Amino acid sequence: MNLLPDFRFHRPETLEAAVQIKAATPDARFVAGGTDLLVNLRRGLGEPSDLIDLTAVADLAAIRRDGDALWLGAGVTLADLARHPDVVAGYPAVAEAALAVAGPTHRAAATLGGNLCQDTRCVFYNQSDWWRDGNGWCLKYKGDKCHVVVKSDRCYATYHGDVAPTLMVLDAEAVVAGPDRVRRVKIADLYRESGAEHLTLAAGEMLAAVVLPPPGGRRAAYAKARVRDSVDFPLAGVAVSLKRDGDVIADLRIAITGTNSAPLLIDTADLIGRSWDDSAAGDLALALRRKANVLRTTITGAKYRRRVMQAMARQLVGTLWDKG
Ligand SMILES: Cc1cc2nc3c(=O)[nH]c(=O)nc-3n(C[C@H](O)[C@H](O)[C@H](O)COP(=O)(O)OP(=O)(O)OC[C@H]3O[C@@H](n4cnc5c(N)ncnc54)[C@H](O)[C@@H]3O)c2cc1C
Known part of the structure; x- marks a missing residue:
């Protein structure tokens, strides 16, 4: 590890000042x-x-009711998020996703905003300076070549955040504060598929909060595969929200992480109005394969990550379907 570089340090107390x-x-x-x-x-x-x-920005650390929605400040720690009574009661999948991040000591300090805005990762990027220097750097930082897709002109580093997919399937919005205005975007629109520039925040902008709409009868869940259960990024992660109407799927949303440069929603339109059976599960596997672009960005093989992602999605939908 290097020493930290020299920097000026600011500790504003208001969002506007930040x-x-x-x-x-x-x-x-x-x-x-x-x-x-x-x-x-x-x-x-x-x-x-x-x-x-x-x-020190007190406004960022609040969880509060916002009409029938729930307002989550970007500075709320993942530990506080996972144990807040309104989250546990109304959005248990959000608590589940927060608890899936790293280990308890990380979650005591790590925030929702930092989780959503965390950097993308790659086996050619998350290395020491001397390692990357010896390998000619890479397109994401200091270099001109992506070692994952060699002839590419874009970086393929992968987004491995655990919380974004669950917020996406619950249709949450991000509150983005800039010097001149505050705007709201869907969580999916915070990201773009580019490993080196995966956030759509403009230069002066920051994430102020996340707003969760009422659950509206949806059940949701999150699952991830990782090397060490005690503390590890997702090799692949899947969030599902499902609304069942008798024998048919009334609403189904699926989002994935750990596979692409951004967390992504899967197109499930073909599954709405159908029963959950082997044929539907086969079509879901196809939809996942079409969207996920799992590459050699971790030391665990891409084929395993692709297959475990499909298996987790199938299992989660089945479990939520059985719960009715
Ligand atoms: C050993 C280890 C294991 C980990 N495992 C996981 C894991 O399993 N799952 C997972 O998702 N993450 C994991 N992480 C990454 C990280 O711990 C979490 O993502 C954490 O939630 C980051 O939050 P933070 O507040 O510490 O972010 P910071 O480190 O403070 O910030 C992260 C990035 O977000 C930006 N940022 C922070 N807040 C804002 C804001 N409000 N607006 C705009 N930009 C902002 C920062 O500029 C920075 O670029 C792991 C990290 C380590 C070291």
Whole structure:
């Protein structure tokens, strides 16, 4: 590990001040729990001129009712998110996804905003400086070649966040604050399929909150495959929300993580109005295969990750279907 690079440190107490500093200092980075950013900086992945610590912004740490929706501040820790009574009672899949992140000591510091905005990962990127130097760097940082897809002009580093897919299948929105306005976007629209620039936040913008609409009779669940159950990123993760109407699927949403440069929603339109049976499960497997682009970005093989993702999706839909 390297020493941290020199930087100026800011600790604003309001959202407005945080955004103003960011807008005036394009090279600055936000830091919340630091469990993703600081590890990367110690590996030489970035040399920001300024760090803007968000932990003193009280507004960011609130979970509160917002009409019939639930407002989750971006600075809420994953530990607090997972044990909040309104989350546990109304959105247990969100608590489940938060509890699937890393280990307990990470979750005590790690925030919802940091989880959603965490960097993409790749076996050619999350390495020490000397390792990457010896391998000619890579397209994501300092280099001009993607080692995963060699002839590509874009980076294929993968998004491995656990919480985004569950928020996506629950139709949550992100509240994005910029120097001039606050806007709302679907969680899926926070991302683009580019390993080096996977967030759609503009230069001066930050994530202020996530708003969960009422569950509306949907049941949801999240599952992930990982090397070490105690603390590890998803090799593949799947979130499902299902609404069953008698013998047919009234609504089905599926989102995946750990496979592409962004968490992605799967097209399930063909499954609506059908019963959950082997034929539907086969069509779901096809839809997943069409969307997931699992590549050699982790030390675990792509074929295994693709197949485990399909198996988890099938199992989750089956479990939610059986619950009625
Ligand atoms: C050993 C280990 C295991 C891990 N396992 C997992 C895992 O299983 N699943 C998983 O999802 N993650 C995992 N992580 C990554 C990380 O711990 C989590 O994603 C965590 O939730 C990040 O939150 P944070 O507050 O610490 O983010 P930080 O490190 O503070 O920030 C992460 C990024 O988000 C940006 N950011 C933070 N807050 C905001 C905001 N409000 N608006 C805009 N940008 C913002 C920062 O600038 C930075 O680029 C792991 C990390 C380690 C070291």
